[in-house]
Amino acid sequence: MFCAMPDNLNSVKKHSYPWQTLTLKYTLTNFCESSGEDKTHRRIDAAFETWRSVCGLKFAKVEARPSVDSHDSNSDADIKI
Numbered sequence: 871m872f873c874a875m876p877d878n879l880n881s882v883k884k885h886s887y888p889w890q891t892l893t894l895k896y897t898l899t900n901f902c903e904s905s906g907e908d909k910t911h912r913r914i915d916a917a918f919e920t921w922r923s924v925c926g927l928k929f930a931k932v933e934a935r936p937s938v939d940s941h942d943s944n945s946d947a948d949i950k951i
Contacts, residue, residue, distance in 0.1 A: 896949035
């Protein structure tokens with residue numbers, strides 16, 4: 871579930887996505903303090919592994935870079951969590 875919408879993995883078809891690349895870069899800019907940073911990273915990695923196994927996309931972690939513009943904390947990341 872993401873954004874309060876249930877995932878429907880049966881409707882995901884390989885190679886039917888709008889991105890120009892098969893590798894999406896992501897960064898974790900915040901984490902749940904009750905779980906801790908390490909556990910949060912492991913959970914995110916496990917979630918992306920599930921998506922990779924279903925749709926064939928690859929996910930590459932990139933480090934967050936602070937920015938003056940709070941809306942652009944990491945311009946290299948396609949997904950900001």
